[in-house]
Amino acid sequence: MLQFFSQTIWLIPCYALIGAIFAIPWSPGLIRRTGPRPSGYINILMTFVALVHSIFALVEVRQTGTQFFSFNWLDAASLQINFEMIASPVTVGALILIAGLNFLAQIYAVGYLEMDWGWARFYSLMALFEAGMCALVLCNSLFFSYVILEILTLGTYLLIGFWFNQSLVVTGARDAFLTKRVGDLILLMGVVALLPLAKTWNFQELAIWANTVELDPRLATLLTLALIAGPLAKCAQFPLHLWLDEAMEGPMPATILRNTVVVSTGAWVLIRLEPVIALSSFTINTALWIGGVTAVGASLIAIAQIDIKRILSYSTSAFMGLIFITVGIGEPQIAFSLLLTYAVAMALIIMSLGGIILNNISQDVTQYGALWSRRPVSALCFLVGVGSLVALPPLGDFWGLAELSNTLNGPFLGILLLVNGAIAFSMARVWGLMFTGDPTPMTQRSPEGLWALVLPMTGLAGIALHLPLILSQLNLLPEFPLLTETPVLLLTASTLIGGSAGLVIYWNRNRKGAVTLGSQALQDFFAYDFYTAKLYKLTIVFAVDIISQIIYWIDRFIVDGVVNLVGLITVFSGQTIRYNTSGQTQFYVLSIILGIALLGITLCYPFFDQLNFVLN
């Protein structure tokens, strides 16, 4: 009995898949009379089952230790591909996180999608995500991690394109798919190149291989660069970050999932590949600087946004940049615990702001004000989420960030402090703009949400508040003396300085109109996301577009033209040669005679020198 739940841990992705399949019949075209709600209830039930199963499994795994499972997927010639699974405390903990967040997000969606008929599609896709992510964390093989990442990319496309009659949704879903696809494809190059070198795709064996192998530095660099390209796009890092901004067109409950766990799937693969990536110091530096630049850039962009959801999406990019830095310095354990605490905190923030958007319609923070007195529960949950997101002792992310700050030095410690301060500032800005000040026309009447919105939000706030206790139970908290180190104190100070600066600027009753930076150009530069859309359009999109047009032209006129020319030549020659049939019998006779003469000359040519006797 003790082994039952961990032995059947492979069932957890299957629960969600079953939910996904059972939701489909409630599509408006199939069951026409009852409405779509049962699809949601089934999926919530299945997610709950998965959650309970993974909790029991965690209890077992903590007693019995890590377990490995494997079944044969493909056995062809010299290639054997096994679907390998690992049930360790970390992976089962991640299962709980995924199933738990999905459970809360699905309950949230019951309230949020009250006025929507597309439950079947929505819940199927949410379940597909849950199944994909559970399979990803269980999966112990790089190959199948890639497979699942690709399925999740397709899922992202479909889920962002949920309300596909809106044009921005269509372009956003397109960009999300293509951007993530590019990263995945480069990752595939790395995955394929890795097999002949390492002879395995198993993460543990890869780590062992990476510890002993001596690779040509250039090969190692190219290989590891390809391997970080996939997570780069998945985690919305510079320069492949625009998709996450445009993905904010999707439904809010899906955003909860995407901003917390789906972007983390890339980080998950990155963390597990850390031993391989460590083969190349160039790649490590690349990862560090990509993470650093993204973290700083995205956290500054987030300050300049007026769209609530976009503020959150850039904060997500920034935080994933910190994860990149963590992996870059070779600290997978810190990265895992940061992912855990970050997911809880960000989900809480998105839930609280999403509930406000649902009742107040606008997503423009400048249209808001004075929600504190009207929405105290949302406001408190927002505060708890923000406290967990930035380094504010004793809440969640503080511990991970503190450990991180202690291992960092040089410019990256500065980046961490700056990013932490900037996120604190931008969240204080959201607080100041939305919850304080005078009521605006949009917020004159702002009732607290339905129970289905508030219950998961407050539940998650409870989890966020208990997170330090949970971490200490799991022995994930750092030792106490660490907390008095200078970097940790600096980190806390950056939070306080950033947050209080935001509050001073935006919680100011005398403030009139929008806060402006000195330079309008600089402000626009951040507000328009460094003009990334324009940059894409002028570089890669332009190049691919022009090349495809040239190739189309070549195809249309040169390749087609050559073949058509053959046809034209035969038609033309037929049209011309027919005039040989002149209708003149004598002409025919002439051609017969000429033909005979020609044939005679050809046949007799070898004997011409014997004709000399005539002349003699």
Add this chain to the structure above:
Amino acid sequence: MELQLEFFLLLAAALFCIGIYGLVTSRNAVRVLMSVELLLNAVNLNLMGFSNFLDPQEIKGQVFTIFVITVAAAEAAVGLAIILAIYRNRDTIDMEQFNLLKW
């Protein structure tokens, strides 16, 4: 100078060429038939020459010649009949008017 086979053959070839020239260039259909007769006669000359110089014993060439003359007569008769038939329809024996069956 003794008569040689080559002289006969050259004469026959010359006659043949004249016949062909007439066959291809004449506009009068009867003249075309006459050119055909020239061709046949050139052939007959060849046959007679070969028969005399190469096969004086069995003179198979002369037998061939008799057949050719016979068949040529018949052919000329049929040819004139055809020309007459065409003439009845089209009131002309100009070869350039008989180009109905073109491309």
